[in-house]
Amino acid sequence: MGFLSVLSQAHKWIGERAGLGDVVIDATAGGGVDTLALAELVGRNGLVHALDIQQEALYRTRERLSAAGSLEQVRLHLLDHARMAEAVSPQHQGCVSAVMFNLGYLPGGDTSVITTPSTTIEALASALNLLKPGGIVTCVLYPGHSGGDTEALAVEAWAAGLPPAEGHAVLYRQPQRNTAPYLVAVEKRKR
Ligand code: SAH
Numbered sequence: 001m002g003f004l005s006v007l008s009q010a011h012k013w014i015g016e017r018a019g020l021g022d023v024v025i026d027a028t029a030g031g032g033v034d035t036l037a038l039a040e041l042v043g044r045n046g047l048v049h050a051l052d053i054q055q056e057a058l059y060r061t062r063e064r065l066s067a068a069g070s071l072e073q074v075r076l077h078l079l080d081h082a083r084m085a086e087a088v089s090p091q092h093q094g095c096v097s098a099v100m101f102n103l104g105y106l107p108g109g110d111t112s113v114i115t116t117p118s119t120t121i122e123a124l125a126s127a128l129n130l131l132k133p134g135g136i137v138t139c140v141l142y143p144g145h146s147g148g149d150t151e152a153l154a155v156e157a158w159a160a161g162l163p164p165a166e167g168h169a170v171l172y173r174q175p176q177r178n179t180a181p182y183l184v185a186v187e188k189r190k191r
Contacts, residue, residue, distance in 0.1 A: 032061030
């Protein structure tokens with residue numbers, strides 16, 4: 001058996017730390033594939049906040065969730081993920097189990113709308129803040145496209161510079177393929 005894809009590995013790590021009834025966030029809804037997996041993970045009594053800055057992405061996500069019968073536990077937000085705290089009610093701040101990022105552009109959409117290092121880093125910091133102790137943030141990086149390479153380095157530097165008292169960071173990467181997507185994950189320090 002080969003190694004898991006970066007996305008499958010992200011879902012595996014999330015599935016080990018989040019479950020039925022939990023609050024989770026998809027910071028880059030895109031086509032809604034990850035939003036749906038998160039909605040199924042937390043179930044009817046859970047809550048998924050899905051964010052995107054493109055209405056087109058939110059339409060696609062709504063369609064996918066609705067077709068799968070899992071829209072009920074999802075809130076869609078047309079919002080920059082740097083402002084994700086605004087989407088989360090005060091009583092859920094510090095209680096979120098997982099925040100998922102899948103960077104880059106919307107496949108089959110407007111490729112000029114891509115995630116950018118400054119808002120991505122701000123969003124990652126906000127995500128860590130919203131997590132409960134032991135919660136996880138995952139971020140799939142795309143060094144193979146223009147702009148994605150500098151963004152990937154910025155995220156890696158952010159993870160490397162995190163004080164261990166805040167979280168524990170890992171990389172999941174194929175060192176023989178330096179343009180392949182890879183994964184950074186941070187587990188918030190358990191109290
Ligand atoms: N690269 C992935 C898909 C990424 S989709 C793949 O190949 O499958 C990334 C999504 O992030 C897009 O829908 C885009 O609109 C969204 N996005 C870009 N900047 C954002 C921001 N600042 N806040 C929230 N979403 C953003």
